[in-house]
Amino acid sequence: MNKLLQAHIFAVLGLFCMMVFTAPAVAQTAKIAVVDVQLLMNESVAAKNIQAQIDKKREAYQKDFTKAEQDLLAQEKDLMARGESLSEEDFVRKRDAFEDKVMEARAMVQGKQRALESAVDEALSKMREEVSTIVSAISEEKGYDLVLTTQNVISVRSDMDITDIVMKALDAKLQEVTLKVAQ
Numbered sequence: 001m002n003k004l005l006q007a008h009i010f011a012v013l014g015l016f017c018m019m020v021f022t023a024p025a026v027a028q029t030a031k032i033a034v035v036d037v038q039l040l041m042n043e044s045v046a047a048k049n050i051q052a053q054i055d056k057k058r059e060a061y062q063k064d065f066t067k068a069e070q071d072l073l074a075q076e077k078d079l080m081a082r083g084e085s086l087s088e089e090d091f092v093r094k095r096d097a098f099e100d101k102v103m104e105a106r107a108m109v110q111g112k113q114r115a116l117e118s119a120v121d122e123a124l125s126k127m128r129e130e131v132s133t134i135v136s137a138i139s140e141e142k143g144y145d146l147v148l149t150t151q152n153v154i155s156v157r158s159d160m161d162i163t164d165i166v167m168k169a170l171d172a173k174l175q176e177v178t179l180k181v182a183q
Helices: 003-029 037-043 045-083 088-142 163-173
Strands: 032-035 146-149
Touching: 032 088, 032 163, 037 045, 037 088, 037 163, 045 088, 045 163, 088 163
Parallel strands: 032 146
Antiparallel strands: none
16 A cells, blocks of 8 residues: 555544544534424424415415316317218318317416416525524524434434424414415
């Protein structure tokens, strides 16, 4: 083994030993808190407001989709009924026009779904930013060195959980996030 490789191995081992022996001392002096971001994103006033808006939009879209589907089914039934009385050219032309309408309907459905997904992503992003701002403020106020999400922690003492404090601040600051769905 060459000397450069040996030097690197000893350096890595030295760093590892430093981390192993000093980490417990640092961990004992660090003030740590945890927050359940998933709970905030599901149960806060703003989250419930967003969900209500999503449900309302989906219901409206479903009505539009159902109407479009019924119209297409009626047109298909009419085309099939008239198919035998039409010339082959007329039938092919009308069938192609019908298939174009089906494709337009699919595009409409997909466009509305994408628009809704985009609006939801934007609203949730705004909520996440607000949660982050609130957690940072609480962390600074209470002197926390580290705040982790409960999703990244296996076990924690309940006195380290600041979710309730964050929830109260979030509910006070952000009751509604408008879902901005592009038409």
